[in-house]
Amino acid sequence: MRIISGNNKGRHIILPKGLTARPTTDFAKEGLFDILANKIEFKNISVLDVFSGTGSISYEFASRGAKSVIAVELNLKQVAFIRDEVKKMRMNIKVMQANAFFYLKKTKLNFDVIFCDPPYNISGIDQIPDIIFDNRLLIPDGWLILEHSTKYNFSEHRKFIECRKYGSVHFSFFR
DSSP states (O other): OBOOSSTTTTOBOOOOTTOOOOOOOHHHHHHHHHHHHTTOOOTTOEEEEESOTTSHHHHHHHHTTOSEEEEEEOOHHHHHHHHHHHHHHTOOEEEEESOHHHHHHHOOOOEEEEEEOOOTTOTTGGGHHHHHHHTTOEEEEEEEEEEEOTTOOOTTSTTEEEEEEETTEEEEEEO
16 A cells, blocks of 8 residues: 655555455555546645545545544554554544444534545445535535445435446545
């Protein structure tokens, strides 16, 4: 796993054995950030990375200059890994150990970008966009990006914009 761009461009991150997260592939991450580069200005945005796993997406946003990044992950081993990497790289990322669904329902913060990469087999994936929009977690004109498998189709959702596919990885964009 590597950071694609920004202050930490090219930095490789070695995942420890036994980590259960499924990191977004470099190919898919590169495609995602190419799309986002044409839609948002990375400097000074606030980002929420839910189901953050290895922290890969959080590192990418922080490396590109996001003013604040919150990474939410339930697995304690993965939280410890992200915290260690954040400390090594001196990144402005706040790491929270929490159930993602609980966090989304309880937080009162607003974000420019929310990225969600839930385990593909977790129940409730289809509810994530409604939870975010019903709780008004995005600023006006903010972006929600939901990574998911081919099993899901969000094209009928009222806030859906588009879906991009990179191999088996699908990113659905909402506003």
